[in-house]
Amino acid sequence: QKEVEQNSGPLSVPEGAIASLNCTYSDRGSQSFFWYRQYSGKSPELIMFIYSNGDKEDGRFTAQLNKASQYVSLLIRDSQPSDSATYLCAVARGGAQKLVFGQGTRLTINP
Amino acid sequence: NAGVTQTPKFQVLKTGQSMTLQCAQDMNHNSMYWYRQDPGMGLRLIYYSASEGTTDKGEVPNGYNVSRLNKREFSLRLESAAPSQTSVYFCASSEARGGRASTDTQYFGPGTRLTVL
Numbered sequence A: 001q002k003e004v005e006q007n008s009g010p011l012s013v014p015e016g017a018i019a020s021l022n023c024t025y026s027d028r029g030s031q032s033f034f035w036y037r038q039y040s041g042k043s044p045e046l047i048m049f050i051y052s053n054g055d056k057e058d059g060r061f062t063a064q065l066n067k068a069s070q071y072v073s074l075l076i077r078d079s080q081p082s083d084s085a086t087y088l089c090a091v092a093r094g095g096a097q098k099l100v101f102g103q104g105t106r107l108t109i110n111p
Numbered sequence B: 001n002a003g004v005t006q007t008p009k010f011q012v013l014k015t016g017q018s019m020t021l022q023c024a025q026d027m028n029h030n031s032m033y034w035y036r037q038d039p040g041m042g043l044r045l046i047y048y049s050a051s052e053g054t055t056d057k058g059e060v061p062n063g064y065n066v067s068r069l070n071k072r073e074f075s076l077r078l079e080s081a082a083p084s085q086t087s088v089y090f091c092a093s094s095e096a097r098g099g100r101a102s103t104d105t106q107y108f109g110p111g112t113r114l115t116v117l
Helices: none
Strands: A004-006 A011-014 A019-025 A032-038 A045-050 A054-058 A061-066 A071-076 A085-092 A099-101 A105-110 B004-007 B010-013 B019-025 B031-038 B042-049 B064-068 B074-078 B087-094 B112-116
Touching: A004 A085, A011 A019, A019 A032, A019 A085, A019 A105, A032 A061, A045 A054, A045 A061, A045 A071, A071 A085, A085 B042, A099 B042, B004 B087, B010 B019, B019 B031, B019 B087, B031 B064, B031 B074, B042 B064, B042 B074, B074 B087
Parallel strands: A011 A105, B010 B112
Antiparallel strands: A004 A019, A019 A071, A032 A045, A032 A085, A054 A061, A061 A071, A085 A099, A085 A105, B004 B019, B019 B074, B031 B042, B031 B087, B064 B074, B087 B112
């Protein structure tokens, strides 16, 4: 079992709809969780992080964390074509910030 | 502020050749990292440096060496390149000094695309 798993997609969502991206992790000692967006040929950029159970909202983005189920998700409301990218889930176990990344989910927003 | 810069942007090597990838950051960050990204594999940590003067192995360190030259610069060296090292290499930095820094944000450079023939 991989430490961090994501559905590689592609995930296709119509413009204006909600895109839901999921991530599971295997290490119960994981403390914080990050979502990065990566456009084709570019470097990853942080969207948001979460470390407490529940929801965290930032604009059109909501991260959801359920430590009991070892599950973290990212919701994108009112999806735009500019949201088309690969979304990477990353998990930190504390210490010197050794992130473990999932393989990424490729999201396409269709106009 | 340039953020994190990497050189070169592209490189083609023959098997057995050596090279050094350079990384520099101007954000006064304490920690720096080297990752590789292969199709379908996400990013994997090669080495990291929690602070100036220290380096530690990550998930896939074999075939690589690193040097934290000073607080700004962190280089990655391939002593004898192999086709399996064909990848995109990203350098990143973060403010953390080590210890508990669970919400520390890593900022990535633009990447180096390396092909080993």
